[in-house]
Structure formats: C-alpha cells, structure tokens
Amino acid sequence: MPTNLASGAEYATVGQQRWVWPGFALPGVLWLILLFLVPFYAVFAIAMGQLDPILQRATPEWNPFYWDLTVMGEAFAELFGGQLGVIALRTLAYVFIASLICVLVGYPVAYFVSRRAGQWRWLWLLLILAPFWINYLMRMMSWVNLLSPDGQVNRWLTTIASWFSIEFVPPDWLAGNHVVVILGLVYGYIPFFILPLFAALDRIDEATLEASRDLGANNAQTFWRVTWPLSRNGVLGGLVIIMLPMFGDYYTPNLLSGSPRTRMYGNTIDQFINQTTSGGAVGAALTIILMIFIAGLMVYYLRSISRASQEARE
C-alpha cells in the first residue's frame, strides 16, 4: 500500500495505522470468537465430554486429550446400521429429488427471465424475487392451509371428481406423504436456487452467443456448448445454497407431515436438543456428523469450481 510520507503529520497517521485497522476489526472478531468459534468448539467438547452421573447432563470437556468417544461411537453405529441410517438415507433422497426438481424448474425460469423476458423483465424479476420477502414459515403455513383435510385442495378435487361423478374420498395430505414433503422443500428453497443462477446467466455476454452462431452453431449447439458451460457455476452455487439448509431442515417435514415416516436428519437433532433436557451430548454428536458431511460437500464444491476456472483459463 502506498503511504504518503511527505509531511510530519503523515508520520503520525502512519504510526496510528498499526493499531487503527486491527482496532476497528476487534469488536467484530471478538464477537465471532466468543459467539461463533467457542460455541462451535463447545459442540465438540459436549459431544465428547463426560455425562454427569447424577443429573444425566452433558458436561463439556475442553481438553481433547480427555475426550470420550462413547457417544460419538454410538451415533456412528446408529448411522451405519440403525434407525438413524434410515433417516439419513431418506434425507439424502429427499434433498436429491428436491434439488433435481429445483434445477429442472429453476433453470428454464432463470434462463427466461435473464435472457428472453424483453421489456417486462423488471416485472418478472420482481415476481421471482417476491418469495424472498415472504417468511419461509408463512409460505409453509399457506400450504398447510391449502392441504388441510377441509382445505382448498380437497374442495377443488371433490368438485372436479363430482363433474365426472367419481367417488372421491379426500385424503389427508399432511400425514406422512413423501411427495408433499419433497414438493414443500422445492417450494421453500427454489427461489434461493433461481437467484444465483439468474445472476450467472445474466453475466453471459450476448456477443459470446452471437460469436457461436456466427461460427455456424445452431441454437441447440450454442446452448449446450456455450450457455450451459458458462452457467454451470451458477447451477453449482445455487445447489450449494439450497442443499446446505435442506440437510438441516426439520420445520418443513414437521409442518407438512409430522409423521415418523417423513422424518429427516434435522428432526432428530431438533428432538434431542429442543424436546428433551438430557439429549445435549447426543444432539451435539449428531450435529458433528452433519458438519462433517457438509464440510465434505463444500470441499467438493470448491474443488469443482476451481477446476472449472482452471479449464476456462486454458
């Protein structure tokens, strides 16, 4: 950084600068150490701490040399071969299917609004941004309204059935229906997928596409060989943004079903932490497993991003 050393006054500021900027950062850094880093470590300390024999409460063990791996081991045993394994597989399946639907629906939407919407682009953009200003729980509650036994969906279906004089027994959509939970996840998270993808598609220079057509590519070739590769990072980024919270989601399956049939991994964590008083250590162990999984996902994402930018440079 070029520093101006012309006058005596400047010397004073140069001297100041040594502590000024770290001084500015200090409150924020301290806050994050005390309320992010320490809590993060406390999860490990509690998962591998001792269980108080009388109160049956987890006591944190801060020294890694004394960490007790019993609870962690039990959690892993449950994961590979117990009920937790079934829940984890179900969570993977839900998240995978919901993400796939998000890509299949979200890509055309983002593509249309960024490149084909014409003069009404601002209106379309406003409409795809609208869900951002509406609370997630309100959006889920709206579906609970619609899908409840005497809700609109069953009324419409009954009406339609009566036109064709079909016997129709209104089902209870909110009692362990896999499709309802998956569509609920899609409904909840798809705006967060569309937005980064929109930004990526929006950045593609029209001249690049024209060049591709000038060189003889047809529309399909231009799309698959130019647009799609250029938007791949947007798709990946959008997927990371929606998959991270989906893996820890517990409120969507709880609101739209509440049945053990649709339990997700997050529900188990919620159960141990929020609904029992002595589940701290188990809840912490389950959280560590989730963190390891998500860290793996992030590493994969960062690697594929850097690989893609390397390819682009070559």
Place this chain on the structure above:
Amino acid sequence: MTTTSPSRLRSAITNPWGKSRMLPLVTLLYVLWSIIPVGIAVLFSFNSGRSRSTWQGFSTRWYVGDPAAAESVLYDPSLRFALNQSLKLAILTMLVATPIGVALALGLARWRGRGVKASNLLMLIPLVTPEIVMGVALFLVFAEVYDFVPFGTWTQFLGHVTFSISFVVIIVRGRLFAIGRDYEEAAMDLGASQFEAMRRVLLPLLAPALVASLAIVFAISIDDFVISQFLIGGAETVTIPVQLYSGARLAPPPSLNALATILMVVTIGAITIAGLLFRALGKRRGERASALESVAGFEM
C-alpha cells in the same frame, strides 16, 4: 427452417431453449405456483368467519377485532407479544450488528498483518454454516458455558447479531473496494486527519451500503426462525415465525394468517424504504448500482 409440427417437436426436444412458448409458460406457471398459495393465506386473514377455507365476507376482525373476544392480533396477548418480540429483536439486532459489521469490514479491508487472514475466514464461515448447526452450537454454549445469560430475549439477540455481522461485512466490503482509497488520501493531502477523512469523506460515500446493511439485518432478523427457536426463553419470547410454526398445525383461526401478513408487510416495507433511500443516496453521488445488485444483496 420449416415449421411443420414434427420438426417443431424435434426442435423443442433438441433445443428446449429456442424461441418457443415453453419458456414463458414454465415461468408463468412457476410464478403463479409460488405466489397463489401465499395470496390465499393473505386473503383469508380478511375472512369475516373463523374458517380458513370458506370465504364468508370481508372483515378486519382478525387484525383489530374487539378487545373482549381477544382473538385479533391487536388483542390476543400471544399474537401481540410475538409481534412485539419480533420487532424488538429486529431493531436491536439492526442497531448493534450494523456498526460492528461496518467496523469489521473496514478493519479487514485495510489491516495488513498477522491475523487478518484468520479473521477473514472467521467472518466467512458463518455464511456457509447451516442454521441448525449454529442453533445447536449457541444453544449448547448458553446452556453449559455462558449459563449466566438467561435464555430468552438476551440469547436470541446475541444469536441474531452473530449471524448478521457477516452479511454487513460482505455488503460494506463490496462498496469499500468500489470507492477505493483515493478520496480519503486526497482529503488527507488537503490536511484532514485520518479520522476526519473517514468521518467527512468515507462515511458519506458508504451511506448507501449502510442503509442496505440496516435493511438487510432488519429483514434477516425478523425473518429468522431457527436461531430464535433454539434460543427461546419463555412464552413471552416467542417470535412471529416461531408462532407460525407452533400454531400452523393446530387449526388456528385466521388471526394467525393476519399475523403472518403483518410480518410480510413489515418486511416489504423495510426493504422498500431502504431501496428508495439507497437509490436516492446513490443518485446524489452520481452513481447507481445495478438494480439486480441492490436487490440481490438483500436477504440470503
């Protein structure tokens, strides 16, 4: 190209993104699907009857209905407390997280030395930490380590500020890099001290980013569910999203829809005011961020 239907069909398969009617149709259906359910929920908050599926006429009884029945947002204590708690937390969080975040952004952008890389990483990790992980971590730390902090407004406030700081840093840092150091250095060449240059040159230039930060922190705090729920104290610390979560499956009256609608209006109002201020401040300085940048930065 011929426009006979087999070739049309073929082109729709090989090139689904061509000039077809598919794209606008898919987008239109998506937008309708994303907005209609919420629209119906808002509509039924104005229902004059107790049902949330049979329309019985327009009324505002679920918003301001009579005190004796205590069933409107205004007079049902649990709903009113939730509204109070959400607003209180959002305003407190906004006022505390924004200055801390702005200072951190300044510090991280200009501090050269040991510790800056680690601090940067520490600031970035909360952005990719799923809320449930942060919720569990904060819950455990307040239960077992910082047990002098009582669960309730205090823990919720501390939690909200923690996840908000990084958002402020990201917003302000972008603006800081765009401004550069030239203006400040010019002011200092003209005799201003470091702090004068900051107060009279840098701070006014940062104003749009400050407004955006305040609005975003307000919006993400009032919108938050997971952290508020993990760090909840008693019934009086229930926030609106927590109330929506616990009430939605219990066949509630339309007053719950009214509460949700109020939350939506408050959020949209805050963002709109911030957007207008942002544009006004940007214009005055003869520059405007692209529309997307200003909106896309909000939320998330």
